[in-house]
Amino acid sequence: MARVEFRKIVKRxxxxxxxxxxxxxxxxxxxxxxxxxxxxxxxxxxxxLAGIYLPSAGELLFDGHVVNExxxxxxxxxxVFQSYALYPHMTVRDNIRFPLRxxxxxxxxxxxxxxxxxDLVQVGELLGRRPSELSGGQQQxxxxxxxxxxxxxxxxxxxxxxxxxxxxxxxxxxxxxxIQQKLGVTxxxxxxxxxEATTMADRIICMRDGxxxxxxxxxxxxxxxGSLFIAGFIGSPPxxxxxxxxxxxxxxxxxxxxxxxxxxxxxxxxxRPEHLRFAEAGLxxxxxxxxxxxxxxxxxxxxxxxxxxxxxxGASAAHAAGDPVKIGFSPDDSLVFNTATESLMTGARVHPxx
Amino acid sequence: MARQxxxxxxxxxxxxxxxxxxxxxARSMRxxxxxxxxxFLIAVSLPIILPYFWLVTIAFSAKAGxxxxxxxxRSMLVLVPAVIAFWLAAMVARSRREAWLGxxxxxxxxxxxxxxxxxxDLHLRNFIFLVEPDFASVVRSRVGAVRGAVQxxxxxxxxxxxxxxxxxxxxSVVTVASLAAYYLSRWQFxxxxxxLRSLLVLHAFPVLTLVVPMFLMLYWIGLLDTLLGVILVxxxxxxxxxxxxxxxxxDAVPWDIEMSALTDGASRRQAFLRVVLPQVRNGxxxxxxxxxxxxxxxxxxxxxxxxxxxxxTMSLYMYYVRDDVMGVDYGVVSAVGVFYLVPSLxxxxxxxxxxxxxxxxxxxx
Numbered sequence: 001m002a003r004v005e006f007r008k009i010v011k012r013x014x015x016x017x018x019x020x021x022x023x024x025x026x027x028x029x030x031x032x033x034x035x036x037x038x039x040x041x042x043x044x045x046x047x048x049l050a051g052i053y054l055p056s057a058g059e060l061l062f063d064g065h066v067v068n069e070x071x072x073x074x075x076x077x078x079x080v081f082q083s084y085a086l087y088p089h090m091t092v093r094d095n096i097r098f099p100l101r102x103x104x105x106x107x108x109x110x111x112x113x114x115x116x117x118x119d120l121v122q123v124g125e126l127l128g129r130r131p132s133e134l135s136g137g138q139q140q141x142x143x144x145x146x147x148x149x150x151x152x153x154x155x156x157x158x159x160x161x162x163x164x165x166x167x168x169x170x171x172x173x174x175x176x177x178x179i180q181q182k183l184g185v186t187x188x189x190x191x192x193x194x195x196e197a198t199t200m201a202d203r204i205i206c207m208r209d210g211x212x213x214x215x216x217x218x219x220x221x222x223x224x225x226g227s228l229f230i231a232g233f234i235g236s237p238p239x240x241x242x243x244x245x246x247x248x249x250x251x252x253x254x255x256x257x258x259x260x261x262x263x264x265x266x267x268x269x270x271x272r273p274e275h276l277r278f279a280e281a282g283l284x285x286x287x288x289x290x291x292x293x294x295x296x297x298x299x300x301x302x303x304x305x306x307x308x309x310x311x312x313x314g315a316s317a318a319h320a321a322g323d324p325v326k327i328g329f330s331p332d333d334s335l336v337f338n339t340a341t342e343s344l345m346t347g348a349r350v351h352p353x354x
Numbered sequence: 355m356a357r358q359x360x361x362x363x364x365x366x367x368x369x370x371x372x373x374x375x376x377x378x379x380a381r382s383m384r385x386x387x388x389x390x391x392x393x394f395l396i397a398v399s400l401p402i403i404l405p406y407f408w409l410v411t412i413a414f415s416a417k418a419g420x421x422x423x424x425x426x427x428r429s430m431l432v433l434v435p436a437v438i439a440f441w442l443a444a445m446v447a448r449s450r451r452e453a454w455l456g457x458x459x460x461x462x463x464x465x466x467x468x469x470x471x472x473x474x475d476l477h478l479r480n481f482i483f484l485v486e487p488d489f490a491s492v493v494r495s496r497v498g499a500v501r502g503a504v505q506x507x508x509x510x511x512x513x514x515x516x517x518x519x520x521x522x523x524x525x526s527v528v529t530v531a532s533l534a535a536y537y538l539s540r541w542q543f544x545x546x547x548x549x550l551r552s553l554l555v556l557h558a559f560p561v562l563t564l565v566v567p568m569f570l571m572l573y574w575i576g577l578l579d580t581l582l583g584v585i586l587v588x589x590x591x592x593x594x595x596x597x598x599x600x601x602x603x604x605d606a607v608p609w610d611i612e613m614s615a616l617t618d619g620a621s622r623r624q625a626f627l628r629v630v631l632p633q634v635r636n637g638x639x640x641x642x643x644x645x646x647x648x649x650x651x652x653x654x655x656x657x658x659x660x661x662x663x664x665x666x667t668m669s670l671y672m673y674y675v676r677d678d679v680m681g682v683d684y685g686v687v688s689a690v691g692v693f694y695l696v697p698s699l700x701x702x703x704x705x706x707x708x709x710x711x712x713x714x715x716x717x718x719x
Contacts, residue, residue, distance in 0.1 A: 050617050073619040085610035089632040098628075102619030150619070 002062045002153040002186055003028045004049065009058035011044055011210075018044050019210040022058070026188065031180050033189040033201035037233070041210035042190045046156050049188065051075045062153070073102065075154075078147030078185075082159040084139045086131035092118070092142050093127040099150040117149040118142075120179060137168045144176070148183070155180070155187040161196055173199055194234050198222075206230050228342040231270045231335060237298055240276070240308045242269040243339055251336075251350055253305050256283065262336060262348030269350055270335035273298065273311035278319065279328030282352040283308075287323045292316075301325060328352045385445070392441050400437065407433055413692040415475040416685030428471040436464035480689035483509050483675070490675075493683045506678075507663045509693070512671040517697075519585055519656070519667060520649030526589045527596050527645045528638060534593075535600030536626060540612075550601075556594040565658050572659055579661045587655050592648060596641050603637030604630070639708040647698050668694045 004026040011019040019041045026032050034042040047053045048060060051072030059066050067075060078099075086095050096117055100110040118124045121141040131139055140160060147155060160176070161169045177200050180187050191197050197204045198218035206213045206221060214226040225231035231239050244253035246267045251258040258269065274296075285303035292298075297317050299310045310327060312318065319325060329352055336348040411429045443456030483489040487508045538550065568587055569578070577583030607630055615625035631638075653669040660670065675690050702709070 047613070050613070052613050052616060072613075072616040073621060075617070077617055079614065079617045081610045081614060083608065083610045085608070085614035087611055087615075087629055087632075089635075098615070099618040102624070146618070 003064070004154065004186065004188075005059075005061040005064075006045075006048075007059040007061065009045075009048065009060060010056045011041075011048060011053060012056045017210065019048075022210075022212060024205065024212060024215070026186060028063075029184045029186055030203065031177070031187045031189070031201050032203045032205055033191055033197035034205045034207060035191060035194060035197040035233075036207035036213075038192055040207045042192075042207050043158055044210075045207075046079075046158055046188060046190045049154065050077050050079050050156055076150065076152050077154045077156060078150060078152035079156040080140070080143045080147050080158065080160045082162055084131075084143040084163075086139055086142055086146075088131055090130075091127065092123060092129050092131070092134070095131065095142055096127075096146045096149050099146065103150065113149055114145075117145040120148065121145045121175070136164055137172065140164060140172060144179070148179070148185075152185060155185045157187065157189045159191055160189070161191075162193070169196075176200065194236070198234075206233070224344065225270075225335065226344055228268060228270070228337045231337070231344075235272055237273050237309050237311065239335075240271045240273065242271070242305050243267075244269065256304055256353050258350040258353055260336070260348070260350050262345050266339035267345065267348075268337045268339045270337060271308070271329060272333065272335075273309040275333035276308065276310040276327050276329050277312065278310070278325045279352070280326065281354065282326040282328035284324065284326050287319050287321050287325060290317050290319070290321055299325075301327060303327070389445055392444065396437055396441055400434070403437075404430070404433070409688050409691055409695075411472065412684055413480055413688035414477065415472065416480060416683070416688065425472055425475050429468065432464055432468045432471060436460060439464075480683070480685035481693070483686060483690060484693070489686070490678050493679050493686055496683075505663070506671070506674065507666055509671060509690075511664065512666045512668050515581060515665060516650055516668040519581055519588070519652065520646045522581075522585045523588045523592065523649040524642055524646045526585070527592050528641055530589070531593060531596035531600045531641060532631070532634070532638060535597045536604050536630065538597065539601050539604035550598075553594040553598050557598070561591055562654060565654065568655075569658055578659060579665060581660075581665060584652070584655050584659050587659070588649055588652060592645055596645065599641060600634065600637055603634040607633045636708045639705055643701055643705045643709060646701060650698055 006022045006024040009019060009022040010017070022045065034045060036042045044053060048055055051067075051070060051074075055068060060068055062075070087098065090098065093111075093114055096114045097110055100113065105113070114127070115124065118127060121144050123138060123141045123145060126134060126138060126142070131142070134142065140163075144160075157176070161172055164172060173196060189197070189201060198221075201218075203215065203217060204221055205215050208229055214221060214230050216224075221230055221234045225234060228241070232241065242253055244251040244258070244267060245265075246252075246260050246262060247264045249260055251260045251267055251269060253269075260267075283303055283305070285301040285308065287299050288302045288307070289300040290297055291300070292315075295313065295315065297312050297314060299312065299319065301308050301310055308327065331349040331351045334350045336345045336350060337343065338345055407429065408426055411426060415425050439460045440457055443460055444453055447453035447456055482492060483506075486492055487506060490506055538546065572578040572583045572587070575583070577586070611629055611633075612625050615629040616622070620628065651669065652667070653673070656667045656670055657673070660666065666674070672687075672690050672694055676687050679686050
């Protein structure tokens, strides 16, 4: 169990600066998710923690001690790779036991711990098999057992669920979270999937182009996205973004005016599909498409501002394609961003057009 | 509605289709193609099989001083119909079991025919060289002229020399090649691309062109007429290609498992030995077999660099046997050939499974 701290960490590969300046503290026993699109430096930061990459500048601390120079094998970090990286020539038992061989754990104790780790992830019956004889989900469990058997002070998960089918992903999500809670091990999950991040982690670190864009809980990121990027990245179906000009107490987009309480300038309005509703008054439009999604129905509405997505609860469609509608929303749900800086204008609200 | 109208226009009426007739036609076409293919394969493989078959037949049947080819024609009389019968059995059989039964029957018939037609001529006297070092004199005495026979070393001595050269060469090549290839595959260093290119260029040199400078070099170093000298030269010539092949195998091993080993507490060397090396086992075995056979069949360098007859290898032994008793006794020459062939054959059969995988070239996960 460890408290991890990045202090002004820089990572360069040749001339390419993958991580320009990273400052972050992960508390002991915390489950954090590093979320971001591919190529944003999230895996690099994971490998920095594991000691596979060495930082180009800055300090990495475990429990207050600088570990920049400490070799990967001495860091006592468990890692589950996206490909699981099981050793193909070893049985499941030998795979899980592999980390213990270098700790000179006595045979009896090692086998006992292998059994316990295997039982924890429910692969106790598969110990004699080879990785090639396992399903994807089983391989994933073995990889998890191998990472846990050495009782790591830090557990790193690199997109662990991305190779599983949808149902299995759901089960493994719950299981990994409950194992983490049971063991209380500090865990870092790297993922590009917002659902994985929001469902599993206590705290989410949103990265973009090697920089930390926002750190917060799932609610923080969803309700108060710090930037346009995060508003667009978090939430499914994605947020409706409308660019306009704020002046004289209104945001004007073409002929439409949204009453507005903020400062003048170029702004972008963010309206989540689930916050929009069909109302008596509001923005007029015409439904062009309905997409039933089970408990909800997604409507695509053509308006003067372009196509907007509206998500309504209910299993059957109350409206059909071609129906004229008016779109309303609660001002408290609206998000307004400064278009130039892409950052959220705190406290700024828009009202539906009259 | 308009669209449907177009579709019905497209299929004006349904004609009855004779599916059975079409299936029968496809079946006979497939069969005819298979027959033609096998006929072709047999036609081209007979000239390849026949020399080996004859080599073995001569080794076990020829008599000193008798240039008799009748036994070869009789053995061919058994072999060719047998091969054709095998082919027919494979064609006619409707199930795997029928095919095995048919081939078994043909094999039995061929064995009996061989026993009757060739059997009476078979004997082991041509393998006299295995027990009698001075066999040349004995062979000559069979035809009357004893004088002038070459003094041959014990054949087992030559056998051991060959084994030593091929074995030492294999061990050195596999060790150096796997280490060098791993480094080339995993590390970036100045001159890496140039090194990879030069590996292939080195392999492109015809070795014969370097015989004279090599001879001078060994002479000055003092390794001329020693097995060590030949081993070093062979290793140098075999390494580039072996490194190149092994690099391909290492490239196919994913980084992930190596990184995983490092975080699991292994050092770089332990990760290489325990995790990476086992993934390239097939490549290592293939390199082993090919290098060993290359050393086993080596002729030019041993002929040039080795002089004393205690340093003779099997290829030199074979050469001098041919030189000395050819024209007197084809049987002994063939018998030496068979003896020389056996280790390669055993090795190939034993390693066949891995060699097949190498030609496909991947590392299976």
